[in-house]
Amino acid sequence: MTETASLHGGRALRSRSWSRQVLAALLKRLGARIGLVWIAALVLVATFAPFIANSHPLYMVVDGAASSPALRHMEPLDWVWLCGFALAVVLLLLPLKAWQRLLGWLLGVAACAAFAYATVSPPALTIYEQYRELEADGRVERLIRAPIPYSAKDYLRDFADTGIEAPLAAGDGRVHWLGTEENGADVAARMIHAARIALGIGFIATGIALLIGTLIGGLMGYFSGVVDIIGMRLVEIFEAIPTLFLLLTFVAFFGRSIYMMMIIIGITSWSGYARYVRAEFLKLREQDFVQAAVACGLPLWSILFRHMLPNGIAPLLVAASFGVASAILAEATLSFLGLGLVDDPSWGQMLNQAVQSSTFNWWLAVFPGGAIFLTVFAYNLIGEALRDAVDPHTQRTAGGAS
């Protein structure tokens, strides 16, 4: 979201007209609009996942005592997502510069995370069955459940024979719109919670890759010469190892935490960005405004990131948009190959279960696979539209033809 957020925030005087133009050109394209709508829907679903799919009732009155088990069982991460979302909305409404928004958001989320992990402590033991038992005992006076009354890790142990069930095939009063997976958990609930992993991996891994790529590529382009030669060898090394092989090696030897995976995907995919930034900087370094900045005696980071980077950011944004798509694909592939997260829901892991047993469970292929496809497609649509929008040549000719 940061890329589009920074485009939204084009109040900075220097870049206003250009980013506004790009945004307008982007929104003119149907593909970009469809992509943005899907991503926005995904962000909403991911943020409010505990209120959409949860075994804990949102509100209930038992023996005259009202409580909200859903709120009580919220994890620190749930709060971080909510705070991050609220903060993003507030920052978008405030008149700020793009980089101020980005920085403010990152700092705010970091503070929220620190606070949430220090203070929020949900019950260590979650018993999903208790509410259904209470209800069966007739002690519940009032009950408001989430639209999908199952959690991602609620394996329905209180029902006799749960396992893979086709959509709407469960007999004993349960309704699973998208069926269940091999452990008996609701597929819809797992997919909703897995949206977080997909979004998080996409943004953070791409962010890390952008950071490394910009740094190395910027230094290569600015200094050229020996730094460039050494840097290009590094880029070539990372390009010559097929990314998936490197990812497999990394994941197998470094364990399976989601954060590790983000870092690993980031580390293995920076080389393309480095190439783009290097090419832009090689062009820019000869220009007068950079020479002027050097002559003024500005520090290196200021020349690189305040003067040169904003002028070379266009191809980077396009590449990042495609990069988010491939990061999501990378995570899905790893999970599919059985090297992903162990218990946490992930689209790729559910897709893997579609053919694991001797039968073919179409709902485990169609729904999670469809979600991966739509998300990747959305980012590719946005990337495509962005590329046309920032390229003055295609913009002019495309306007004439279509």
Next chain:
Amino acid sequence: MLIYLLRRVALMIPTLFGITIVVFVVMAAAPGGISAQSLVDGTNLEPETRQALEDYYNRLYGLDQPPPVQYLRWLNNISPVGFVREADGSLGTFSLWKAPDLGVSFRYGRPVTDLLAERLPITLLLNLLSIPLIYAVSIAIGVQAARARGGRFDVASNVLLLGLWSVPTMLAGVLFIGFFASEQYWRWFPTAGLVRREAVDQTFLPWLGGPGDVLLLAVLIGASTALLVWAAACAPTRARRLGGALLGGVLGYLMATDLHGPSPGGLHLLLALCGAFACGALAGLPSAFLRIAFAGGVGLGLGVGLARVAGVEIVHGGYLFDRGWHLVLPVITLSYGGLAFLAKLTRSSLLENMAADYARTARAKGVAEDDVLWRHVFRNSLLPLITVSATLLPSLLAGSVIVESIFSIDGMGKLAVEAVQTRDRELVLSVTLISGLLTLAGYLLADIAYAIVDPRVSYD
């Protein structure tokens, strides 16, 4: 030219070293890492045997030594130039040409070289079948899209290709296997492997009942293929569309019959409509090459089907047919993504060149549009396609990891996944090294092709 190539090869050597360093650092830096203890862990052994095994691994791979020393040992083992390793693990005399030793896989207990010699050809077969397919189809689509820019074909193919490019390989593979290879739906293709056990003992070509059968089959296939190809090439557009739609409808109906029996139902109607629409659209394609290729494929299948209806006795399909039959789904799964990417690239590259000054000059002096396209623009537009061929191989290798896992093909990709899952040190290092080598070879080939095709490349 020779000096240029030598320079390219020389520049690859540091890259190759870099690849080995990166992979080795990953393994060495991993928490727990690889030690003799982690290797014998989990085995149920007596303490003395265990100690002996640990000592053996330590001696063999130097696992008790610091990582840089281990790395140098490994490098010495795999390079043809270096110290000969004695049987007890110590280093012997320096030799300029010794056999490279990739070590022994822990999991399989076999030399890695043997494993790779067994697995690598399968992966290469998959990839080498995919590459020509990708290039042929994507150039046909790209040329057609660029020719009628902004037209219906262009817009539709643009969206379709972007969609195709976004379909994850594992989703396509799972859907293919689920719908076209599982017991529940159409069981048309095999679910796993590259060859059936029986087919190994069979003749290479299909074996029919008698000479009469061979003749009948040849006539039927020839007639149906020739008819369809002729229709695709020469018939007017409207007739083509109608014929294609009819044929597609019948095929869709037959497909539903295969699953639910001949009595008409909802599925029959749906599949007949889908088939009619798809075949009608394909028959109406403006690109003659795509049409003829499609018609030829359908004609071949139709001929075989008619022959079976006509009572041709097929004793068995033979090795060639069996291999091809096993390869259909994996090759399609492997190639559609690259195809979509390359078709889009072809289109944009052609468009760029069509707007170039030299193309305008050619048009201005009265060259026919077809000649401008094929003799001037097309040749220049091939350059980015050649550049991309270098990156196509790594992506195909990555794709074959997924495809081989889905279709249970014992190739290098599956070997890589297994090696990584069992932390098989020698195997992981070797597989990554080989894939890096293949990629570098791809780069080199692309460079050579580029140097041959583009006279503007300077060799110094």
